[in-house]
Amino acid sequence: MPGHILVLGGTTEARQLAAELTGPGGGAATTRVTTSLAGRVARPRMPAGAVRIGGFGGPGGLADWLRTHGVDTVVDATHPFAATISAHAAEAAKATGTPLFALRRPGWTAGPGDRWHPVDDLAHAAERLPALGRRIFLTTGRLGLAVFATAPGADALHFLVRSVEPPEPPLPRHADVLLDRGPYTVEGETALLRDHAVDVLVTKDSGGPATAAKLTAARNLGLPVVVVRRPPPPDGVPLVQDVASVLRLLRGKGRFSRGAADTCP
Structure with missing residues (x-):
């Protein structure tokens, strides 16, 4: 040792x-x-x-x-x-x-019923959103959100941003901030997605069980998920x-x- x-x-x-x-x-x-x-x-x-x-x-x-x-x-x-x-x-x-x-x-792996859209970085994630939905659940952390504020079509989207600490500006024009820390449950994540009428989830491939429940919730609700590769x-x-x-x-x-x-x- x-x-x-x-x-x-x-x-x-x-x-x-x-x-x-x-x-x-x-x-x-x-x-x-x-x-x-x-x-x-x-x-x-x-x-x-x-x-x-x-x-x-x-x-x-x-x-x-x-x-x-x-x-x-x-x-x-x-x-x-x-x-x-x-x-x-x-x-x-x-x-x-x-x-x-x-x-x-280990990173997460897509399974049957998942509608994943893998991308290389946050900028490419932001570019995908207008074609996928209008109400976006951002779970990519508090840094790097400026790309979602300035991406083409961003002003027509509504974002729910979840992070442990208050996110750094600039934020998207239409954004609600939810300060919370995992682990999360499938039941809780499903209720959150429904209550906010989310139609697209954006996440980084962090791996692990603490924050994986959102992926199951999105699969069960048939929602597309934009996944940023490591x-x-x-x-x-x-x-x-x-x-x-x-x-x-x-x-x-x-x-x-x-x-x-x-x-x-």
Whole structure:
């Protein structure tokens, strides 16, 4: 087991990993665990063990932090769409020779009855909307909403925007904001879609069960879903899909997967 593990966190899996590593039998007697949080959420769910909050100042700053604090291994357990910090981690790990791997939950997969429209980014998602419906449920987070405000035909659409923190402006001209945090239920998501007369759902392929209920609700109601594909992971960074596999790797009992992370089609 490494002497000092830096977990780039902010996800459920990162908290689970920190709890396992700092709990009984997790190696806490010989291993130091530090979880780094970006600091973008006002009241984050705090992981077990040591925590640092805020950015590192780019890949150079992260590399300096790894050296100064004697980090032996970095686990990138950030959100699948946190491409910037993942890229910085890859650069810093390479510069310092620090082992790095990424913990990425599997992406969602379309099933029978799903009406998914995969796109590469939020801009392409916004372009699709006028042809699909008029009342849009946006569950893509609080950042990047400007593309929906300025896309062709946006003024004819009505948006319900859900995020944990108040979204950053500019927002679409016709938008209601719902501040809420998962996990969600199929019953609750179905009621929400019906109460707001939603006819299109927009989501990122975050994966995991906490926010997947909206996909089931949309399928049951026959609604189209615009799904933003995940950005590719940095080249050469090994991928692991669950906490148990991370623990086996840290204990020298597992293998990495160097293939692309699972994503929607």
